[in-house]
Structures are given as structure tokens and as C-alpha cells.
Amino acid sequence: MNKSLNILIAASEVVPFAKTGGLADVAGALPKALKKLGHNVIVVMPRYYSIDTAELTLLEGAMGVPMGPMGEFWSGVYEGALPNSEVPIYFIDYETFYGRKGLYEEDGFSYADNDNRFLFLSKAAMQLCKKIGFKPDIIHANDWHTAAMPLLRNTRYAWDETFENAATVLTIHNMQHQGYFFKGGIDVMEIGWEHFNPHELEIHDGLNLLKGGIAHADAVTTVSRKYASEIKTPEFGFGLQEHIKTHAHKLYGILNGVDYEEWSPEVDPMIPANFSVDDMSGKAICKSELQKRFGLPERDDVPLIGFVGRFAEQKGIELIADTIEGLLHLDAQIIMLGTGEKWAEGFFSKVAAQHSDRFASFIGYNNELAHMIEAGSDLFLMPSLFEPCGLNQIYSLSYGTLPIVRATGGLDDTIENYDPHTGSGTGFKFDYPTPDALYHTVRWSVDTWHQNRPHFHAMQREAMYARFDWEQAAKGYETVYFKVLFDRKAKEFLAD
Ligand code: ADP
Numbered sequence: 001m002n003k004s005l006n007i008l009i010a011a012s013e014v015v016p017f018a019k020t021g022g023l024a025d026v027a028g029a030l031p032k033a034l035k036k037l038g039h040n041v042i043v044v045m046p047r048y049y050s051i052d053t054a055e056l057t058l059l060e061g062a063m064g065v066p067m068g069p070m071g072e073f074w075s076g077v078y079e080g081a082l083p084n085s086e087v088p089i090y091f092i093d094y095e096t097f098y099g100r101k102g103l104y105e106e107d108g109f110s111y112a113d114n115d116n117r118f119l120f121l122s123k124a125a126m127q128l129c130k131k132i133g134f135k136p137d138i139i140h141a142n143d144w145h146t147a148a149m150p151l152l153r154n155t156r157y158a159w160d161e162t163f164e165n166a167a168t169v170l171t172i173h174n175m176q177h178q179g180y181f182f183k184g185g186i187d188v189m190e191i192g193w194e195h196f197n198p199h200e201l202e203i204h205d206g207l208n209l210l211k212g213g214i215a216h217a218d219a220v221t222t223v224s225r226k227y228a229s230e231i232k233t234p235e236f237g238f239g240l241q242e243h244i245k246t247h248a249h250k251l252y253g254i255l256n257g258v259d260y261e262e263w264s265p266e267v268d269p270m271i272p273a274n275f276s277v278d279d280m281s282g283k284a285i286c287k288s289e290l291q292k293r294f295g296l297p298e299r300d301d302v303p304l305i306g307f308v309g310r311f312a313e314q315k316g317i318e319l320i321a322d323t324i325e326g327l328l329h330l331d332a333q334i335i336m337l338g339t340g341e342k343w344a345e346g347f348f349s350k351v352a353a354q355h356s357d358r359f360a361s362f363i364g365y366n367n368e369l370a371h372m373i374e375a376g377s378d379l380f381l382m383p384s385l386f387e388p389c390g391l392n393q394i395y396s397l398s399y400g401t402l403p404i405v406r407a408t409g410g411l412d413d414t415i416e417n418y419d420p421h422t423g424s425g426t427g428f429k430f431d432y433p434t435p436d437a438l439y440h441t442v443r444w445s446v447d448t449w450h451q452n453r454p455h456f457h458a459m460q461r462e463a464m465y466a467r468f469d470w471e472q473a474a475k476g477y478e479t480v481y482f483k484v485l486f487d488r489k490a491k492e493f494l495a496d
Helices: 022-036 114-132 148-154 185-189 209-216 225-230 241-246 281-293 317-328 342-354 367-376 392-398 409-414 435-451 453-465 470-495
Strands: 006-010 040-046 063-066 072-081 088-093 138-142 167-172 206-208 219-222 251-253 304-311 333-340 359-363 379-382 402-406 428-430
Touching: 006 022, 006 114, 022 040, 022 138, 022 470, 040 114, 063 114, 072 114, 088 114, 114 148, 114 185, 138 148, 138 470, 148 167, 148 185, 148 209, 167 209, 167 470, 206 209, 209 241, 219 225, 219 470, 225 251, 225 409, 281 304, 281 367, 304 342, 304 367, 304 392, 304 435, 317 333, 317 342, 317 435, 333 342, 333 367, 342 359, 367 392, 379 392, 379 435, 392 402, 392 409, 392 453, 402 409, 402 435, 402 453, 428 435, 435 453
Parallel strands: 006 040, 006 138, 040 088, 138 167, 167 219, 219 251, 304 333, 304 379, 333 359, 379 402, 402 428
Antiparallel strands: 063 072, 072 088
């Protein structure tokens, strides 16, 4: 394909400007990869007040954003570029909404006006296109925060010539958060109450923005294939499973890429020694330095199991806690890095104090330690209850650190289970999130390390050769973009 598309990508967080999760990684990396494929991409996000504007340019003139009964809100717009690229990024500056400490919440409480804050962002992104004369072929919204955009394209802006070519794509990064609000948002969107019905936006007499976005987008994508099929079930659909099933014909799974410039043992400057698939000697140094750093005995005769991630239910931390006694009896060492739920922080710190010969933890967010754990561990534990894509297991593969995962979402899509007959595979998987299943799978991996080193080494090689890059992911999105444009044109043609 060589037609160059105009693509508008809007997101509530974008790396490196603001990040709470994987959404920010995608919004920071995908636009650059699309640009490399020859497309014109612009990105829009809020100007949170943690973002320094010194290197940004303030566009001339305030931008009006119509907010229904509240009238027109006037905002500033800063322009910058995504790092090491020519992809423009626009920051919507409106102090009343974004001049706060948090992105979505403070001290565990969501901001009460999150509906207006992100309906405003969605509309501001549309208004920005008009202001700078950008006529999008594709409007790409992400999660509930910007899910109103496909709706706005089909309603409030249906007759606006700036958007006459625009088809819409909505990416779901996490189904758990749907943007459930008071129904008055209909007036703020200025879309008419006929859209307040159970097939579009309504749920329990309130608004569900993700639901409305799913109904109106020309395509809906998830960040892995398996997750696309899982969200059709009650376990993963968080109440929207029937709605997803209704729209399954336009649902696609496209696996995220990872940034191999940052996460490769050959070049990683944060690890004690570099190594590669052909010379693994540095990995042994990484292991002993990691043991030293965490105060564990420097032993090369036991496997080291690492964990990095949010201490949240999603990540299976209750499962780990419920299995801890069994895990501590294995001939292995365990290191956990994370922060989140207070009970878990306390629990894992206590285990570390009581079993300092085999278990260590660091409570907090520390990127250097995350790199050291990926590089120095033999095995990586990621028993998530659900995982739309997951990054850490992919980083682990790159360092020859074999993941132990629950076979869900992106974990299932990226990890090949060990086959003891052939020695192939890149990790160890289990299906049901029970302590028993977790224990036996960890034990299986530890036994393989002790008893079948040739297989373990073969798996490490296979893992290190696996590649999940952004070019591949961007080509997946490009295919969806062309399909939705074609379908929209065909529909218009047939309607004439
Ligand atoms: P999620 O987006 O659901 O939190 P992912 O696996 O997709 O999970 O991405 C998590 C990212 O955050 C990874 O880059 C991981 O290294 C990083 N991370 C999570 N917790 C920590 C921590 N305590 N210290 C350093 N990095 C962390």
C-alpha cells in the first residue's frame, strides 16, 4: 500500500509526557511507526501541568471547544514532537481541567468531573483538526477517555467537511475501565437524546462512553488477539460482553510492539553486563549482581525467579500470596519489584524479612531495578488474571528470562508453552488461576532448570530470537485503517 493517510490519534496519556499504563506506551510508539510507513500522523493529549512547556510552541489564538449547556471553553494549544521523530503532538491546555496533581485521580479518589475533562479532550481533538486544517482519513480513539470521538464523528460533526473522509477506530487497552457517568454528558456532547439508548450509550440509566464508542467506531481493536475473543465472555467483558458480541464483526486483535532500543541485553546501559544469544556469559554476571543488590546469597546453583509489576488484583498478586508457602519450599530464589495495594506491599515485605535467604522485595517504582530483574533472572513470574497485552513478559523473552504465565490475553499470544518432548517453547503456562496451578507450573519450570538444562538453554535461544516490534503492529493497524475506509466509501456509494 502506498497511499499516505492523515491519521489523528487521541489519548489521555502518551509516553514520555504522561504515563500510568500500557496505553501511554502505545500512544507514544504507534504514531512513530505509522509515520515510518509513510503516513501523516498527529497526536492529541491533555496538557497536564506536570508537562513542561519550555520546549513547546504555543499556537496563536485560543481554541474554542463547545461544551453544550456550559457554553464554549477557550483553551490554549501547545505543539511539540514525539521524541526522535517528526510526529507532531498537540497538548490541550485548560487549567481548570488539567492543572491538577493526578491524571485521573488524587489520593485514590477519581476526579468527580472526569466526564467533562475527557469529553472536552475528545471535542478539543476534533476542534484542533479544524483549527490547523488537518482533514483526517482516520480518527483513532483510545479507551473510554476518547471513545466519544467515533460518536461525535457520526453525530455532532457528521456534516462537517473537515471530517467528511474520516473513518474511526477505537482501541481497547483495558476493558475494566469504561467511563461510566451521569447521563447529562449527552448535552455536553451535543449529540441528541435519541442516542441515549441501550444499543449505544445507555447503561443503568447512565452513560457508558466505551459502550458508545464501540457502537459507533468503524473498527474496534484490542491489544492482543486472545483478548479480543476473551472480552466476549462474562469473565473478561466487565458487563459489556453482549455488546461486544453484537459488534464482533468489526473487532480485531493487534498485538502491541515493544521498544527493543530500550529492552535488549546487547545494548541495555542499565544492566551490569551486556550479553547476547551467542554469548550469554554476561547474564551470569547480571544474576550475581542482582542477588547482591537484593541481599540474597550469590548462588548459581538455584534458579532466580523475578516479578515486576503493579501490585493489583489484575496481576495475580493474591494468587502469589496464596501460593507463597509452596513457592518458598522450592529450590529457587524469588525477587519481587512492585507497588500498589497496601496489603500486598506489607505482605511481601514481611515474607522478605522472614525468608531473606530466598525471597527479596523492593516496594516502589524503579526502572533500573526493572531492567536488572529482566536481565538477571532465569524465570519471570506473571500470573495475571487478565492481561490485554502485557509488556514485561515480552521484555523477559528478549533477555532469555523464561516467563511463567497464565494463558490469558497477550500472555497467551506471546508465550509458547514448553514441550518436554521436543524442548521447544519460550515459557511455562497454566490455564486456571488457582494456587495449585500456579504452584505446579512454577515447580515445573524450576525442575526443568535443575534437571534439563539443555532444554532450558534451547528455550532461552528461542525466546531471544522472538520479535514483537512496532513495525509489525503498525502494519496491522494500517490494514484495519484501509479496510474501514474502504467499507465506509462502499457504504456511502451504496447509499447514494
Ligand atoms: P500494565 O500496563 O498493566 O501495568 P504492562 O506489563 O503492560 O502492565 O506494563 C508495565 C510496565 O510498567 C512495564 O514497562 C514495567 O517494567 C513497568 N513497571 C511496572 N511496575 C514497575 C515498578 N515497580 N518499577 C519499575 N517498572 C515497573
